[in-house]
Amino acid sequence: MSSLLRPLISLAFLIGMLWIAFSVKLGDRTFAEHVDRISETPEARELLDGTRATVNPVLQEATDRMLGEHIEAPTKREPTEPTHAATSPPRPSSRASTADRVKLPGR
Numbered sequence: 001m002s003s004l005l006r007p008l009i010s011l012a013f014l015i016g017m018l019w020i021a022f023s024v025k026l027g028d029r030t031f032a033e034h035v036d037r038i039s040e041t042p043e044a045r046e047l048l049d050g051t052r053a054t055v056n057p058v059l060q061e062a063t064d065r066m067l068g069e070h071i072e073a074p075t076k077r078e079p080t081e082p083t084h085a086a087t088s089p090p091r092p093s094s095r096a097s098t099a100d101r102v103k104l105p106g107r
Contacts, residue, residue: 021031029037038044 024030026034039048
């Protein structure tokens with residue numbers, strides 16, 4: 001029973017914090033409105049752009065290392081001639097000379 005109780009308490013805490021952030025006024029605005037206004041300042045945008053400039057190359061390198069073999073692999077096969085018996089050239093009769101017979105690869 002305790003294994004189910006802990007996640008339920010965590011979920012209730014998260015829901016409570018979200019409700020407080022969006023409904024309880026801190027002065028003339030809620031916490032979420034304060035955060036929204038702060039994120040619109042030029043300093044915050046500069047900080048976000050600097051963070052993206054630092055993190056994006058690292059993420060790209062990690063993606064290339066993890067998925068490199070999949071990215072470099074060909075995405076489609078080149079068409080080849082069918083090799084099954086229905087489309088192979090007719091075999092010469094057993095009476096034909098050895099020069100007229102089609103030689104198999106490797107023989």
